[in-house]
Amino acid sequence: MTFASLIAAVVIGTWNGNWFPSGRAEHRAHPDVEAATVSAAAKMLAAGLRQVDPAGTNDVILCLNEIRGPKVASNLVAQIGRAGLRVAVVSGYRRRDRFDQQQDVIATTLPVAEASWSRWRQNGKLTPPRGYAFAAVVVDSATTANVYAVHLKSNYGATTEEIAAANRAKRAAAVEQIVRQEKPKRGKANRPVIVAGDLNADKWRKEFADERVFGLLEDARFANALELLPANARGTHPSRRHGDSALDYVFVRGLPFCGLPVIAQAEGLSDHCAVFVLVK
Numbered sequence: 001m002t003f004a005s006l007i008a009a010v011v012i013g014t015w016n017g018n019w020f021p022s023g024r025a026e027h028r029a030h031p032d033v034e035a036a037t038v039s040a041a042a043k044m045l046a047a048g049l050r051q052v053d054p055a056g057t058n059d060v061i062l063c064l065n066e067i068r069g070p071k072v073a074s075n076l077v078a079q080i081g082r083a084g085l086r087v088a089v090v091s092g093y094r095r096r097d098r099f100d101q102q103q104d105v106i107a108t109t110l111p112v113a114e115a116s117w118s119r120w121r122q123n124g125k126l127t128p129p130r131g132y133a134f135a136a137v138v139v140d141s142a143t144t145a146n147v148y149a150v151h152l153k154s155n156y157g158a159t160t161e162e163i164a165a166a167n168r169a170k171r172a173a174a175v176e177q178i179v180r181q182e183k184p185k186r187g188k189a190n191r192p193v194i195v196a197g198d199l200n201a202d203k204w205r206k207e208f209a210d211e212r213v214f215g216l217l218e219d220a221r222f223a224n225a226l227e228l229l230p231a232n233a234r235g236t237h238p239s240r241r242h243g244d245s246a247l248d249y250v251f252v253r254g255l256p257f258c259g260l261p262v263i264a265q266a267e268g269l270s271d272h273c274a275v276f277v278l279v280k
Contacts, residue, residue, distance in 0.1 A: 194251070
Protein backbone atom coordinates (compact mmCIF):
# COMPACT_ATOMS: atom_id res chain seq x y z
CA MET A 1 0.00 0.00 0.00
CA THR A 2 1.39 3.42 -0.98
CA PHE A 3 1.56 6.48 1.23
CA ALA A 4 -1.03 8.17 -0.98
CA SER A 5 -3.59 5.48 -0.20
CA LEU A 6 -3.19 6.03 3.54
CA ILE A 7 -4.26 9.68 3.57
CA ALA A 8 -7.54 11.41 2.83
CA ALA A 9 -7.38 12.42 -0.81
CA VAL A 10 -9.42 13.29 -3.87
CA VAL A 11 -8.73 11.85 -7.34
CA ILE A 12 -8.85 14.45 -10.12
CA GLY A 13 -9.09 13.10 -13.65
CA THR A 14 -9.44 14.57 -17.12
CA TRP A 15 -10.04 13.05 -20.54
CA ASN A 16 -10.90 14.31 -24.02
CA GLY A 17 -13.17 11.68 -25.59
CA ASN A 18 -12.67 12.83 -29.21
CA TRP A 19 -16.22 13.53 -30.45
CA PHE A 20 -17.43 10.94 -27.94
CA PRO A 21 -18.92 8.47 -28.57
CA SER A 22 -18.98 8.62 -32.39
CA GLY A 23 -15.32 9.54 -32.87
CA ARG A 24 -16.12 11.83 -35.80
CA ALA A 25 -17.36 15.38 -36.19
CA GLU A 26 -21.01 15.79 -37.21
CA HIS A 27 -21.43 12.03 -37.40
CA ARG A 28 -23.42 9.42 -35.51
CA ALA A 29 -22.08 5.89 -35.43
CA HIS A 30 -24.46 2.93 -35.28
CA PRO A 31 -26.13 2.75 -31.82
CA ASP A 32 -24.46 -0.59 -31.10
CA VAL A 33 -21.06 0.87 -31.95
CA GLU A 34 -21.63 3.89 -29.72
CA ALA A 35 -22.86 1.68 -26.86
CA ALA A 36 -19.73 -0.45 -27.12
CA THR A 37 -17.56 2.67 -27.13
CA VAL A 38 -19.24 4.01 -24.00
CA SER A 39 -18.75 0.71 -22.18
CA ALA A 40 -15.11 0.44 -23.23
CA ALA A 41 -14.40 4.05 -22.22
CA ALA A 42 -16.01 3.49 -18.81
CA LYS A 43 -13.74 0.48 -18.24
CA MET A 44 -10.69 2.49 -19.29
CA LEU A 45 -11.53 5.35 -16.93
CA ALA A 46 -12.30 2.93 -14.09
CA ALA A 47 -8.93 1.26 -14.62
CA GLY A 48 -7.20 4.64 -14.53
CA LEU A 49 -8.93 5.52 -11.28
CA ARG A 50 -7.77 2.23 -9.77
CA GLN A 51 -4.16 3.02 -10.67
CA VAL A 52 -4.13 6.07 -8.41
CA ASP A 53 -6.72 4.81 -5.89
CA PRO A 54 -6.50 1.01 -5.72
CA ALA A 55 -8.81 0.71 -2.73
CA GLY A 56 -11.46 2.92 -4.30
CA THR A 57 -11.91 4.82 -1.04
CA ASN A 58 -11.17 8.37 -2.16
CA ASP A 59 -13.59 10.86 -3.67
CA VAL A 60 -13.41 11.65 -7.38
CA ILE A 61 -13.65 14.70 -9.65
CA LEU A 62 -13.69 14.03 -13.41
CA CYS A 63 -13.43 16.74 -16.07
CA LEU A 64 -14.37 15.44 -19.52
CA ASN A 65 -14.18 17.09 -22.95
CA GLU A 66 -15.86 16.45 -26.32
CA ILE A 67 -18.84 14.59 -24.86
CA ARG A 68 -21.97 14.76 -27.02
CA GLY A 69 -24.44 15.72 -24.28
CA PRO A 70 -26.17 14.89 -20.98
CA LYS A 71 -27.45 11.43 -21.95
CA VAL A 72 -24.06 10.23 -23.12
CA ALA A 73 -22.36 11.79 -20.09
CA SER A 74 -24.67 10.16 -17.56
CA ASN A 75 -24.42 6.79 -19.32
CA LEU A 76 -20.62 6.92 -19.35
CA VAL A 77 -20.36 7.98 -15.71
CA ALA A 78 -22.82 5.33 -14.54
CA GLN A 79 -20.84 2.58 -16.25
CA ILE A 80 -17.58 3.61 -14.58
CA GLY A 81 -19.06 1.87 -11.57
CA ARG A 82 -17.70 4.19 -8.90
CA ALA A 83 -20.05 4.43 -5.91
CA GLY A 84 -21.63 7.89 -5.68
CA LEU A 85 -20.12 9.18 -8.93
CA ARG A 86 -22.64 11.31 -10.81
CA VAL A 87 -22.74 14.11 -13.36
CA ALA A 88 -22.65 17.55 -11.75
CA VAL A 89 -22.87 19.68 -14.90
CA VAL A 90 -22.84 19.38 -18.68
CA SER A 91 -22.26 22.46 -20.82
CA GLY A 92 -24.84 23.48 -23.42
CA TYR A 93 -22.77 25.07 -26.18
CA ARG A 94 -24.65 25.56 -29.42
CA ARG A 95 -23.49 25.60 -33.02
CA ARG A 96 -25.89 27.54 -35.20
CA ASP A 97 -29.26 25.77 -34.91
CA ARG A 98 -28.24 22.78 -32.77
CA PHE A 99 -26.23 21.75 -29.77
CA ASP A 100 -22.50 21.32 -30.23
CA GLN A 101 -21.24 17.75 -30.08
CA GLN A 102 -18.22 18.90 -28.04
CA GLN A 103 -19.58 19.52 -24.54
CA ASP A 104 -17.60 19.77 -21.30
CA VAL A 105 -18.62 17.68 -18.29
CA ILE A 106 -17.83 17.57 -14.58
CA ALA A 107 -18.70 14.43 -12.62
CA THR A 108 -17.96 13.89 -8.94
CA THR A 109 -18.65 11.83 -5.83
CA LEU A 110 -18.50 14.97 -3.69
CA PRO A 111 -21.46 17.17 -2.69
CA VAL A 112 -22.01 19.98 -5.19
CA ALA A 113 -22.77 23.43 -3.81
CA GLU A 114 -23.11 25.10 -7.21
CA ALA A 115 -22.98 24.01 -10.86
CA SER A 116 -23.14 26.01 -14.08
CA TRP A 117 -21.53 26.52 -17.45
CA SER A 118 -20.64 29.56 -19.48
CA ARG A 119 -19.32 30.62 -22.82
CA TRP A 120 -16.14 32.65 -22.82
CA ARG A 121 -16.56 36.41 -22.83
CA GLN A 122 -16.80 38.16 -26.16
CA ASN A 123 -13.46 39.34 -27.52
CA GLY A 124 -14.29 40.27 -31.10
CA LYS A 125 -12.56 38.10 -33.67
CA LEU A 126 -10.47 36.59 -30.88
CA THR A 127 -13.42 35.21 -28.89
CA PRO A 128 -12.50 31.67 -27.82
CA PRO A 129 -14.81 28.80 -28.87
CA ARG A 130 -16.96 26.95 -26.36
CA GLY A 131 -16.46 27.94 -22.72
CA TYR A 132 -16.23 26.07 -19.42
CA ALA A 133 -18.22 23.81 -17.14
CA PHE A 134 -18.08 24.84 -13.49
CA ALA A 135 -18.84 23.15 -10.18
CA ALA A 136 -18.22 24.20 -6.60
CA VAL A 137 -17.62 20.91 -4.78
CA VAL A 138 -17.59 20.43 -1.02
CA VAL A 139 -14.29 18.70 -0.28
CA ASP A 140 -14.85 18.65 3.48
CA SER A 141 -16.80 20.58 6.10
CA ALA A 142 -14.35 23.47 5.89
CA THR A 143 -13.38 23.43 2.21
CA THR A 144 -15.23 24.04 -1.04
CA ALA A 145 -13.22 23.91 -4.25
CA ASN A 146 -14.07 25.64 -7.54
CA VAL A 147 -13.65 23.26 -10.49
CA TYR A 148 -13.39 24.27 -14.16
CA ALA A 149 -13.50 21.78 -17.04
CA VAL A 150 -11.98 23.48 -20.08
CA HIS A 151 -11.27 22.64 -23.73
CA LEU A 152 -9.26 25.43 -25.31
CA LYS A 153 -8.97 26.39 -28.97
CA SER A 154 -7.15 23.82 -31.08
CA ASN A 155 -4.53 24.44 -33.75
CA TYR A 156 -6.55 22.56 -36.36
CA GLY A 157 -6.47 24.46 -39.63
CA ALA A 158 -3.67 26.80 -38.55
CA THR A 159 -2.14 27.01 -42.02
CA THR A 160 -0.61 30.47 -41.53
CA GLU A 161 1.22 32.21 -38.71
CA GLU A 162 -1.63 34.73 -38.53
CA ILE A 163 -4.13 31.93 -37.78
CA ALA A 164 -1.74 30.32 -35.29
CA ALA A 165 -1.30 33.63 -33.48
CA ALA A 166 -5.08 34.09 -33.30
CA ASN A 167 -5.42 30.59 -31.83
CA ARG A 168 -2.82 31.40 -29.18
CA ALA A 169 -4.67 34.61 -28.35
CA LYS A 170 -7.95 32.73 -27.96
CA ARG A 171 -6.38 30.22 -25.59
CA ALA A 172 -4.82 33.01 -23.57
CA ALA A 173 -8.10 34.96 -23.39
CA ALA A 174 -9.87 31.92 -21.94
CA VAL A 175 -7.25 31.35 -19.25
CA GLU A 176 -7.10 35.07 -18.44
CA GLN A 177 -10.84 34.99 -17.75
CA ILE A 178 -10.52 32.16 -15.23
CA VAL A 179 -7.52 33.80 -13.58
CA ARG A 180 -9.48 37.05 -13.20
CA GLN A 181 -12.53 35.26 -11.84
CA GLU A 182 -10.42 33.38 -9.31
CA LYS A 183 -8.09 36.20 -8.30
CA PRO A 184 -7.43 35.84 -4.54
CA LYS A 185 -9.10 38.48 -2.42
CA ARG A 186 -7.02 39.97 0.34
CA GLY A 187 -8.34 39.37 3.83
CA LYS A 188 -10.79 36.66 2.71
CA ALA A 189 -10.69 32.88 2.80
CA ASN A 190 -10.20 31.88 -0.81
CA ARG A 191 -11.37 28.57 -2.20
CA PRO A 192 -9.01 26.04 -3.76
CA VAL A 193 -9.31 26.02 -7.56
CA ILE A 194 -8.97 23.19 -10.08
CA VAL A 195 -8.58 23.80 -13.82
CA ALA A 196 -8.51 20.59 -15.86
CA GLY A 197 -8.92 19.63 -19.47
CA ASP A 198 -7.47 19.82 -22.97
CA LEU A 199 -5.43 23.02 -23.29
CA ASN A 200 -4.40 22.20 -26.87
CA ALA A 201 -0.88 23.42 -26.10
CA ASP A 202 2.28 21.71 -24.89
CA LYS A 203 4.34 23.59 -22.35
CA TRP A 204 7.55 21.84 -23.33
CA ARG A 205 7.49 21.66 -27.15
CA LYS A 206 9.32 24.41 -29.02
CA GLU A 207 6.41 25.04 -31.43
CA PHE A 208 4.39 26.26 -28.42
CA ALA A 209 7.11 28.58 -27.14
CA ASP A 210 4.89 31.66 -27.66
CA GLU A 211 1.99 30.29 -25.60
CA ARG A 212 0.90 32.42 -22.65
CA VAL A 213 -1.51 30.03 -20.94
CA PHE A 214 1.11 28.30 -18.81
CA GLY A 215 2.71 31.50 -17.60
CA LEU A 216 -0.70 32.94 -16.74
CA LEU A 217 -1.59 29.93 -14.60
CA GLU A 218 1.82 29.74 -12.96
CA ASP A 219 1.80 33.46 -12.16
CA ALA A 220 -1.58 32.87 -10.50
CA ARG A 221 0.10 30.16 -8.38
CA PHE A 222 -1.45 27.12 -9.96
CA ALA A 223 0.57 23.90 -9.75
CA ASN A 224 0.84 21.69 -12.84
CA ALA A 225 0.47 17.94 -12.16
CA LEU A 226 2.46 16.98 -15.28
CA GLU A 227 5.48 18.82 -13.87
CA LEU A 228 5.81 15.90 -11.42
CA LEU A 229 6.59 13.47 -14.24
CA PRO A 230 9.87 13.13 -16.16
CA ALA A 231 9.93 14.70 -19.61
CA ASN A 232 9.59 11.38 -21.43
CA ALA A 233 6.45 10.42 -19.49
CA ARG A 234 4.24 13.50 -19.96
CA GLY A 235 2.68 12.73 -23.33
CA THR A 236 -1.12 12.72 -23.33
CA HIS A 237 -1.61 12.93 -27.11
CA PRO A 238 0.37 10.12 -28.75
CA SER A 239 1.65 10.53 -32.30
CA ARG A 240 4.07 8.33 -34.20
CA ARG A 241 4.59 11.05 -36.77
CA HIS A 242 5.09 14.08 -34.54
CA GLY A 243 5.98 12.52 -31.21
CA ASP A 244 3.85 12.57 -28.08
CA SER A 245 2.49 15.93 -26.92
CA ALA A 246 1.35 17.02 -23.47
CA LEU A 247 -2.04 18.62 -24.17
CA ASP A 248 -4.20 17.50 -21.21
CA TYR A 249 -3.56 19.05 -17.81
CA VAL A 250 -4.65 19.23 -14.19
CA PHE A 251 -3.79 22.58 -12.61
CA VAL A 252 -4.53 23.05 -8.91
CA ARG A 253 -4.21 25.89 -6.42
CA GLY A 254 -4.76 25.32 -2.70
CA LEU A 255 -4.79 21.49 -2.74
CA PRO A 256 -1.35 19.81 -2.67
CA PHE A 257 -0.60 16.85 -4.92
CA CYS A 258 0.21 13.56 -3.25
CA GLY A 259 1.87 11.00 -5.47
CA LEU A 260 2.65 11.07 -9.18
CA PRO A 261 -0.05 11.50 -11.81
CA VAL A 262 -1.05 8.53 -13.95
CA ILE A 263 -1.52 8.78 -17.72
CA ALA A 264 -3.95 6.07 -18.81
CA GLN A 265 -3.78 4.96 -22.43
CA ALA A 266 -7.05 5.48 -24.32
CA GLU A 267 -6.74 2.11 -26.10
CA GLY A 268 -7.96 3.49 -29.42
CA LEU A 269 -11.05 5.13 -27.91
CA SER A 270 -9.66 8.64 -28.38
CA ASP A 271 -6.56 10.40 -29.64
CA HIS A 272 -6.08 11.65 -26.06
CA CYS A 273 -4.99 9.71 -22.98
CA ALA A 274 -6.68 10.25 -19.62
CA VAL A 275 -4.80 11.92 -16.76
CA PHE A 276 -5.39 11.15 -13.06
CA VAL A 277 -3.77 12.61 -9.97
CA LEU A 278 -4.41 12.61 -6.21
CA VAL A 279 -4.64 15.80 -4.16
CA LYS A 280 -4.56 15.87 -0.39
